[in-house]
Amino acid sequence: AQTVTQSQPEMSVQEAETVTLSCTYDTSESDYYLFWYKQPPSRQMILVIRQEAYKQQNATENRFSVNFQKAAKSFSLKISDSQLGDAAMYFCAYRNYLENYGQNFVFGPGTRLSVLP
């Protein structure tokens, strides 16, 4: 079964600084997608970034970038120039798109990020 691990339950960063959130996963599949979602206190889950496993190039979205190491099954998120609005719970997630596969979308336990002014 697929598992996603986030070893940092909580992290904090100074405004304008850079922070990296860690994520490791386990799967026997070769084709899959990895995601980072953020969930602010307002509770709506928002997609931050998505990475297709077949792509070697790391995904980037403005201040957000990932370090995807497929062999190591590692998928970390780097937030540059942190802003107060980045404070949220961040979830790393694994997904495959196989049909009738059962638990095909697995979330990590989350990392609560605080941004200090």
Added chain:
Amino acid sequence: KAGVTQTPRYLIKTRGQQVTLSCSPISGHRSVSWYQQTPGQGLQFLFEYFSETQRNKGNFPGRFSGRQFSNSRSEMNVSTLELGDSALYLCASSLEFEQPQHFGDGTRLSIL
């Protein structure tokens, strides 16, 4: 464009009752997924529908069921409610099942 709409936002039930939650996806989206979020278990996948067909189901008992209508709106039903069913239930939709998902605000279900 309106986002994913979940109704109701809050619901209080007692043990043994049943409940139906509704999700209206973004217009044009054909895939709808449901998730349960609790402090103890985190986010767990419930089921995924695409064009009225269930594509996948997570590891939940048969008391949890769902369906999708021809207009892509989806409902999930939980029968014989237990205290442990208290959770935030999130719905997400996507254009096609392999496209990024957009989440709704969720329905907070409390079981007394």
